[in-house]
C-alpha cells in the first residue's frame with residue numbers, strides 16, 4: 088500500500104552504498120545532538136519542575152482579597168456578638184443577684200421544679216428567672232476524658248435553705 092509521494096526526491100544511486108548510508112546517519116545524529124545541545128538551556132527554563140508546579144498551585148489556592156476581607160469581617164462580627172452576649176450575661180447576673188424574689192406586695196415570687204430524678208426541689212423566681220438550686224450532681228459538657236459529659240457536684244445556692252423554708256411556710260396553710 089506504499090504510494091510514492093511525487094514530491095519526494097529519489098535517492099541518488101551513488102548514495103545507496105552502506106558506507107554512504109553510515110556516513111549520512113552519523114552526520115544526522117551529530118546534527119540532532121548539536122541542535123539539542125543548543126536548545127538545552129531553553130528547554131530547561133521552560134521545564135515544569137515540581138517547584139514551579141507547587142508555586143502555580145499555591146497561587147491558584149491563595150484566597151483573593153475579597154475572601155480575606157470577608158473572613159476578617161466575619162471575625163469582627165463574631166467578636167462583637169460574643170461581647171454582646173457576655174454583657175447581657177453580666178447584666179442578668181447582676182439583676183438576679185439583687186433580686187429579692189418577691190413581688191412588691193411582699194409575697195414570694197418563687198415556684199418549685201420537682202421533676203428531678205433525685206427528687207430534690209429547685210426554686211425558680213418568677214420575676215427574673217433566678218434558679219435557686221440545692222446542692223446536686225450535674226452532667227456538664229463533654230471533654231476529652233468524658234465523651235458523655237463530665238459529672239460534677241454543684242454547690243447549693245447560698246439562699247436555698249432559707250428560701251425553701253420560706254416557700255414551705257408560705258404554702259403550708261393551703
Ligand SMILES: [Zn+2]
Nearest residue numbers: 186188212217
Ligand atoms: Zn429572683
